[in-house]
Amino acid sequence: MKNIVVSGALGKMGQEVVKLVDRTDNFKLVGAVDVAKVGEDIKEVLNLEQASAEITNDLGETLEQVEADAVVDFTTPQVVMGNIKTVCEAGVDIVVGTTGITEADLNKVKEFADENNKVIIAPNFAIGAILMMEFSKKAAKFLDDVEIIEQHHDGKLDAPSGTAIKTAELIQENLTPKEDEREEIEKLEGARGAEQDGINIHSVRLPGLVAHQEVLFGGEGQTLKLRHDSINRRSFMPGVALAINKLDEIDGVVYGLDNLIEL
Numbered sequence: 001m002k003n004i005v006v007s008g009a010l011g012k013m014g015q016e017v018v019k020l021v022d023r024t025d026n027f028k029l030v031g032a033v034d035v036a037k038v039g040e041d042i043k044e045v046l047n048l049e050q051a052s053a054e055i056t057n058d059l060g061e062t063l064e065q066v067e068a069d070a071v072v073d074f075t076t077p078q079v080v081m082g083n084i085k086t087v088c089e090a091g092v093d094i095v096v097g098t099t100g101i102t103e104a105d106l107n108k109v110k111e112f113a114d115e116n117n118k119v120i121i122a123p124n125f126a127i128g129a130i131l132m133m134e135f136s137k138k139a140a141k142f143l144d145d146v147e148i149i150e151q152h153h154d155g156k157l158d159a160p161s162g163t164a165i166k167t168a169e170l171i172q173e174n175l176t177p178k179e180d181e182r183e184e185i186e187k188l189e190g191a192r193g194a195e196q197d198g199i200n201i202h203s204v205r206l207p208g209l210v211a212h213q214e215v216l217f218g219g220e221g222q223t224l225k226l227r228h229d230s231i232n233r234r235s236f237m238p239g240v241a242l243a244i245n246k247l248d249e250i251d252g253v254v255y256g257l258d259n260l261i262e263l
């Protein structure tokens with residue numbers, strides 16, 4: 001049995017994780033942390049089958065009061081680093097889905113996580129998205145021109161998405177760098193998007209969207225489009241469950257679900 005605390009329990013993702021824990025036999029909810037509805041029972045708030053826990057607003061204090069094996073964090077880019085530190089100091093494992101974690105942040109986590117801490121950080125838990133990233137990495141061996149277009153709901157705080165950044169990092173491993181001698185004129189700043197590892201990323205935010213990404217390769221007389229769509233947030237739950245179950249098998253900090261499955 002894994003005793004789990006959900007951090008950001010009332011958010012769009014947090015609610016799905018609480019429901020996942022509620023319906024999974026070897027998971028037990030022992031804490032629900034958020035900044036709203038403090039003192040209320042998450043069972044009543046989310047109309048759960050079995051799981052019950054008082055909503056609290058201090059992750060550190062909660063970990064002192066309950067016997068937790070793992071924390072699952074889906075909060076905000078502003079608070080996630082503090083949460084990872086708190087959880088590591090409490091000697092509890094953590095699965096992090098919150099995005100906005102930079103390479104510098106990742107290095108900081110590796111510094112403060114000691115040999116007993118187990119940390120899984122994944123910018124995307126949808127298995128289809130992991131495959132889209134892996135296929136993109138493969139395609140980059142053969143096609144050197146590529147741009148990323150990511151589309152998310154209008155509530156998303158960070159841009160570009162964590163998935164787009166991770167995709168660019170993976171593609172870059174196989175890409176043959178090209179000299180671009182053109183002097184491009186950007187008449188409107190940002191028209192060509194942001195750049196990560198020399199790859200342009202375009203971010204779209206609209207109501208009606210959930211999480212979508214296209215990786216567009218171009219070659220002489222041809223294009224290749226690799227697209228993934230999450231049309232609801234349940235799409236992420238098998239990946240979250242997999243990560244929680246894999247905590248026992250890893251050492252230290254793992255970045256990306258691709259490192260937990262055989263591709």
Ligand SMILES: NC(=O)c1ccc[n+]([C@@H]2O[C@H](COP(=O)([O-])OP(=O)(O)OC[C@H]3O[C@@H](n4cnc5c(N)ncnc54)[C@H](O)[C@@H]3O)[C@@H](O)[C@H]2O)c1
Binds near residue numbers: 008
């Ligand atoms: N890795 C993935 O597969 C994946 C999938 C979807 C979303 N995300 C990321 O997860 C994060 C959350 O997304 P969301 O759509 O659920 O956002 P959301 O805004 O719906 O939820 C965030 C929740 O965190 C709570 N919160 C804020 N500060 C807090 C604190 N100090 N302690 C505890 N809770 C706090 C908020 O009250 C809110 O309920 C974002 O960074 C998003 O990019 C990742």
Ligand SMILES: O=C(O)C1=N[C@H](C(=O)O)CCC1
Binds near residue numbers: 100160
């Ligand atoms: O809803 C979000 O926010 C999502 N963020 C992830 C990202 O930044 O890559 C991907 C899944 C949805």
